[in-house]
Amino acid sequence: MxxxxxxxxxxxxxxxxxxxxxxxxxxxxxPGKATVASRSLRRKRSRDVAKTWPALAFALGSRFDxxxxxxxxxxxxxxxxxxxxxxxxxxxxxxxxELSEDARVEVLFARARLVHRGGTLRRRTxxxxxxxxxxxxxxxxxxxxxxxxxxxxxxxxxxR
Amino acid sequence: xxxxxxxxxxxxxxxxxxxxxxxxxxxxxxxxxVEAVAESVDPRRPxxxxxxxxxxxxxxxxxxxxxxxxxAERPDARRLAHLAAVAQRLGSPLVSEHIAFVxxxxxxxxxxxxxxxxREALAIMIENVMIAQQALPVPLALEHVxxxxxxxxxxxxxAAFVTELLDRTGAELLLDLSNxxxxxxxxxxxxxxxxxxxxxxxxxxxxxxxxxxxDHGVYHDTHGDPVVPGVLDLVEELLALTDAPGLLLERDDNxxxxxxxxxxxxxxxxxxxxGSARREGVDDR
Numbered sequence: 001m002x003x004x005x006x007x008x009x010x011x012x013x014x015x016x017x018x019x020x021x022x023x024x025x026x027x028x029x030x031p032g033k034a035t036v037a038s039r040s041l042r043r044k045r046s047r048d049v050a051k052t053w054p055a056l057a058f059a060l061g062s063r064f065d066x067x068x069x070x071x072x073x074x075x076x077x078x079x080x081x082x083x084x085x086x087x088x089x090x091x092x093x094x095x096x097x098e099l100s101e102d103a104r105v106e107v108l109f110a111r112a113r114l115v116h117r118g119g120t121l122r123r124r125t126x127x128x129x130x131x132x133x134x135x136x137x138x139x140x141x142x143x144x145x146x147x148x149x150x151x152x153x154x155x156x157x158x159x160r
Numbered sequence: 161x162x163x164x165x166x167x168x169x170x171x172x173x174x175x176x177x178x179x180x181x182x183x184x185x186x187x188x189x190x191x192x193x194v195e196a197v198a199e200s201v202d203p204r205r206p207x208x209x210x211x212x213x214x215x216x217x218x219x220x221x222x223x224x225x226x227x228x229x230x231x232a233e234r235p236d237a238r239r240l241a242h243l244a245a246v247a248q249r250l251g252s253p254l255v256s257e258h259i260a261f262v263x264x265x266x267x268x269x270x271x272x273x274x275x276x277x278x279r280e281a282l283a284i285m286i287e288n289v290m291i292a293q294q295a296l297p298v299p300l301a302l303e304h305v306x307x308x309x310x311x312x313x314x315x316x317x318x319a320a321f322v323t324e325l326l327d328r329t330g331a332e333l334l335l336d337l338s339n340x341x342x343x344x345x346x347x348x349x350x351x352x353x354x355x356x357x358x359x360x361x362x363x364x365x366x367x368x369x370x371x372x373x374x375d376h377g378v379y380h381d382t383h384g385d386p387v388v389p390g391v392l393d394l395v396e397e398l399l400a401l402t403d404a405p406g407l408l409l410e411r412d413d414n415x416x417x418x419x420x421x422x423x424x425x426x427x428x429x430x431x432x433x434x435g436s437a438r439r440e441g442v443d444d445r
Contacts, residue, residue: 004280008232008280008281009232011276012231012261012273014265015264016269019273020267028311029310036308036374037309086270
């Protein structure tokens with residue numbers, strides 16, 4: 001029997017998309033078990049992202065599980081970058097108003113170093129400069145990256 | 161019942177999964193080996209804790225999670241080279257991977273998904289395993305996975321599929337008793353009976369991990385919970401059938417403290433001793 005890898009791969013892809021990207025389950029699979037499996041996969045992703053993005057998870061508190069689950073239902077895990085990329089994609093769906101300052105700083109530093117685009121996560125190679133206002137004390141946090149691998153940060157006190 | 165000899169001639173003893181945050185736990189005197197996720201080890205600069213484990217005389221086994229040997233694509237040469245390099249750098253006696261796929265159609269699953277138990281899937285996986293074996297400097301052991309989802313049209317049950325795969329490739333068995341327990345519970349078959357039909361003569365080492373039952377009675381193999389009694393029973397059953405070169409406590413999450421870890425390792429060792437005693441009783445007759 002000649003094994004047809006392409007057709008086999010397509011069947012695997014259909015199952016995978018049903019489990020992690022919210023697509024329809026192919027014929028012959030038990031829907032009940034697949035639902036439990038999908039949920040279990042999302043929970044695993046959620047735990048991994050919470051571990052990798054502790055400030056983000058803490059900021060959302062009891063809302064983290066629900067928000068991440070909603071995101072994960074329709075977004076497959078990243079091809080590259082694991083929980084770091086997954087969390088970065090998740091963070092980009094949130095309003096910065098929902099985040100604590102710690103969480104915003106966490107996201108900012110990650111964005112300085114990494115670029116998440118089209119399912120891949122890469123070291124940022126171009127220049128990056130962002131400033132955000134933090135409070136108590138009121139100050140400006142400036143994060144810059146000029147060349148790959150060197151992220152600089154400065155805090156500028158803001159008077160009253 | 162005659163007891164089967166374990167063919168791979170290694171003595172690994174008791175082991176745990178190594179992580180940087182649990183490095184101290186790996187120095188416990190009762191441990192003989194550790195397993196480390198291969199993808200998280202840089203062969204040019206392995207973690208000091210792993211090198212120290214190796215230097216203390218512990219076997220370090222790289223455990224791959226991304227080769228996707230059960231997938232439709234042939235295994236990636238770079239991933240194989242990385243696994244080989246890690247094994248070489250750590251002086252590993254073997255490496256392990258999974259009877260699973262983790263990517264398809266350009267998408268990652270982020271998890272180990274089951275392979276259809278059909279002749280077609282078997283043929284493809286045999287080819288993939290042989291490609292992998294050519295690229296590796298040490299033997300390859302394969303672990304069967306826990307799954308809630310089952311492909312329709314199975315032509316083999318799990319024990320038969322694993323046996324055929326290992327017979328045709330010569331790969332060794334990483335027997336995961338928690339996965340066997342989970343699948344038997346969730347798909348309604350007898351774990352002890354299935355255990356007797358796994359290819360135990362090719363046993364490289366054993367995973368023992370924890371899990372829990374959810375509100376619907378579904379068992380989830382999590383590696384973040386204590387080992388349930390049913391899994392310890394399978395440790396005893398296994399040792400009553402055959403010697404086991406190594407028994408590894410799988411814990412990824414909710415790391416136990418030193419005393420709690422010692423307790424879990426003790427439970428495994430005690431179950432193993434009960435099983436061996438039964439086996440030796442038979443041999444004495």
